[in-house]
Amino acid sequence: MDLRLLNSFTTVVAVGTVSKAAAELMITQPALTRQIQQLERQLGFELFVRHKGRLELSAAGLKFVDAARTVLASAEAARSVADSLAAGRLARVRMAAPTTTLTDVLAPFLAELLTDDPLITVEEATYATAVTGLRSGVDLAVFTAPPPRFLHSRRVAVLPIWAYVHPGHPMASSGRVSVPELAAHRLIVLEGTARARQLLDESLVQHGVAAADLIECRNPQVAQALAAARRGVAVLSDDARFGLTGLPISTPQGALTLTLHAGWDPQHHAAGTLDDLARRLRAFCATRYGCQGDAPFAS
Template structure:
């Protein structure tokens, strides 16, 4: 059974006659009739009832028609995809990103895409899962450390680790807070699997200090909500919520920062397109947060 023969069957079914189908597919009527007979032989079922030189779909033909149409649509889609691959185009885009990056960076960036950009899909994943996502079909992964191995990558942004306090807090008029002072308060931190927590823990260790009280949160927005309720200071990298005031945290070696990188497989058929999208994402971060977040 060939796609061409299925095309003849669908053309006859949709136009209502062999003569009309012949004009559509640019094949002679006898050739179409022979192909239809061969298709029925191959399938072992009569697709048409023949009477007085006219063809009508049989009950089996009516049942078979949507399957034939689906096969032809899939084949056309496969051909179009192959042409896109050959040209290095990207029809759809799957991005794997951590929760905070997805909410504060990726989603706002997607709102700036153009009509001719690929259709995006986003997978929520932690940075370690992002590498597995690339192996299982994701096109682009956003990670918080320089990508390992043979992956192609681009630096996207360097963002602050914030200490968030409510408006009435004694630090609410400041722009920065020293780590040694910060630990005097109850710290609302993420669990150790999150990169902002790892950055904080490393900074505490290097400064030789520890927090007087720590409350772990599994979600950065929950940490901010608790800070808004006066339960402590949220140490996260999210954009401010709940009318909180953010202070940059100054550690022994300078302000605490988190880096964002885009990573992709260098053999990806649209590697050049992914590189360009990573550049646009970097420019978007600069527009959104200011020139200070540009990678150096």
């Protein structure tokens, strides 16, 4: 079906007369009339009828016009995608990230984007599902551990892992806490798949100590709520909530930190755009958290 003929038909419907539509399309009125007649021959039914000297949609034309508009809209969308592919840019970006990164880092980042930036949507993902997603429609993923080597990646932030305590807690005024000191308290932690939990566990092993008591939570906000209720010390990379005091966790190598990496398929048609987004995310994190993607958090 000829899109040009569909466009001529919907233009006549939109402006109301053949003469006005011809002027809109910048063709002669007889030429437009021939186009409508050609479309009617292709369809096998009349699109317009004359009623009291005026051109009106036929019953069939009235039913067909919505379908014609849908076809034209789909064609325009396909043309837009093709233009983006040819230019190596993206109108929409689909991202994947862990829950904490999504809420504390990416959501504030998206709020500062400009209207001419790509439209970015973000879905929650574990490390494994983010890697899988990059093979099935996800454009850019943020990881809390180094991405696989077959991806292009950029380190975007080095963030502290905090020991969160109630302001009335004995450690609240200490400024920081060591791993052995931390192990002596009841710890509120996330499940073992969370990167902050994994790094804490590794640090406990390196120091040769074990936590005196553990409360395991699935949700980081619930963990902070329990800390605010004086049920223990929440060990998380999340931003502070509930008026808690965050203490850096010191190790012989410096503060205990978590590194964020942005990763994408090197064969992606808009790899340059994705790299630019990763650079902008890094700059945002540097401003928001006072850290650089290529420098450790100051201990």
